[in-house]
Amino acid sequence: MKISKEKIREQGYRLGLDLIGFASIERFKDAPENMHPAGIFPEAKTVIVVGKRILRGGWRGIEEGTNWISYTYFDYHGLLNTFFIPEPLYQLACFIEDYGYEAVPYYPGVPETHMSVKPLRKGQPSPDVNLAIRIAATCAGLGEIGWSKVFLTKKFGPRQRIHAIITDMEIEPDELVKPGTICIKCMRCVEGCPSKAIPHIKENKKIQIKIENNQYEWADIHFGRCTLSYHGGDSRISPFIHKDFPGWNIDASKQDFSEEAAYKFCWTLSTGRWRKTNEFPSGYIIEGHAMLQKWGEGGSYGICGSRGCMRSCFDYLEQRKNVEQTFKTGKFIKRKRWILPYKVSRK
Numbered sequence: 001m002k003i004s005k006e007k008i009r010e011q012g013y014r015l016g017l018d019l020i021g022f023a024s025i026e027r028f029k030d031a032p033e034n035m036h037p038a039g040i041f042p043e044a045k046t047v048i049v050v051g052k053r054i055l056r057g058g059w060r061g062i063e064e065g066t067n068w069i070s071y072t073y074f075d076y077h078g079l080l081n082t083f084f085i086p087e088p089l090y091q092l093a094c095f096i097e098d099y100g101y102e103a104v105p106y107y108p109g110v111p112e113t114h115m116s117v118k119p120l121r122k123g124q125p126s127p128d129v130n131l132a133i134r135i136a137a138t139c140a141g142l143g144e145i146g147w148s149k150v151f152l153t154k155k156f157g158p159r160q161r162i163h164a165i166i167t168d169m170e171i172e173p174d175e176l177v178k179p180g181t182i183c184i185k186c187m188r189c190v191e192g193c194p195s196k197a198i199p200h201i202k203e204n205k206k207i208q209i210k211i212e213n214n215q216y217e218w219a220d221i222h223f224g225r226c227t228l229s230y231h232g233g234d235s236r237i238s239p240f241i242h243k244d245f246p247g248w249n250i251d252a253s254k255q256d257f258s259e260e261a262a263y264k265f266c267w268t269l270s271t272g273r274w275r276k277t278n279e280f281p282s283g284y285i286i287e288g289h290a291m292l293q294k295w296g297e298g299g300s301y302g303i304c305g306s307r308g309c310m311r312s313c314f315d316y317l318e319q320r321k322n323v324e325q326t327f328k329t330g331k332f333i334k335r336k337r338w339i340l341p342y343k344v345s346r347k
């Protein structure tokens with residue numbers, strides 16, 4: 001039995017998803033084989049990209065400098081990525097399979113971090129295929145990748161997380177969003193980023209891709225610096241380092257770690273234990289980060305909380321009325337923003 005794409009969309013919304021877009025497999029023709037949907041499901045005809053909003057209020061505590069838990073627990077790895085999206089996505093995949101088409105539920109992995117293993121059959125990719133989920137979402141007409149490399153939609157700007165379903169059902173693709181429709185190249189993301197991970201447009205460091213006749217571009221992000229800030233190696237945006245590392249003198253914006261080296265550094269510091277002493281009685285290297293990682297259900301946690309690439313971005317896009325969801329009580333950034341010195345005094 002055939003089913004219309006509007007019926008699938010309706011069902012997805014009914015289940016609680018906020019965003020649903022359709023990409024034909026042809027739109028992935030330039031994808032490397034280890035990021036191609038057909039690498040997972042060779043008979044794939046369509047990639048359905050789904051998303052759910054990140055609440056604006058999820059960031060309120062970090063913006064005010066008073067609460068980090070809500071963001072990590074509700075709007076990042078704690079529930080949004082591991083429950084609020086996977087549950088309706090799985091139900092939508094069941095709905096598609098009820099009509100006689102196979103539906104692969106896809107959790108957005110990180111293509112760069114997987115080990116390379118030899119292909120199990122001649123002529124197929126090795127068993128570490130992962131979609132570039134933001135490019136998939138662009139292919140599905142949900143929006144475009146902003147200068148910050150964060151995926152932007154008309155409805156929420158940068159405020160969503162996205163997953164996908166790969167299916168052998170042939171579905172008419174949605175229209176692509178033209179480059180420059182949402183990202184206005186305002187550079188608010190660059191100014192708001194504590195670790196200077198996003199190059200200014202004047203530096204001309206960018207990545208470009210073509211989908212059909214559209215050329216999309218975004219900044220060539222310094223992921224080592226971003227990871228340092230995001231996961232707990234940047235004292236400018238972590239009061240927890242100020243508590244547990246008197247004498248710290250590391251300026252994240254001057255470091256040149258690779259992304260992997262930054263992860264290794266941050267996760268060890270943030271999740272590791274240390275002996276209990278009078279000076280540091282908690283038993284953790286950085287207690288605040290370790291507690292936050294637990295609220296991320298053992299997965300990822302956010303210290304930076306996307307200060308520039310998401311919070312500065314949607315604050316400005318809302319004011320410019322370049323996103324559909326705006327708020328009756330005014331702009332998001334309501335006060336002078338806090339930022340700590342990177343040097344932590346020993347008192």
Ligand code: SF4
Pocket residue numbers: 146147148149182183184185186187188189190312313314316317
């Ligand atoms: S802040 Fe947002 S809209 Fe402005 S340049 Fe950055 S990504 Fe684009």
Ligand code: SF4
Pocket residue numbers: 192193194195196197198225226227229230304305306307308309310
């Ligand atoms: S997450 Fe933080 S450090 Fe990374 S790009 Fe965004 S604002 Fe910069």
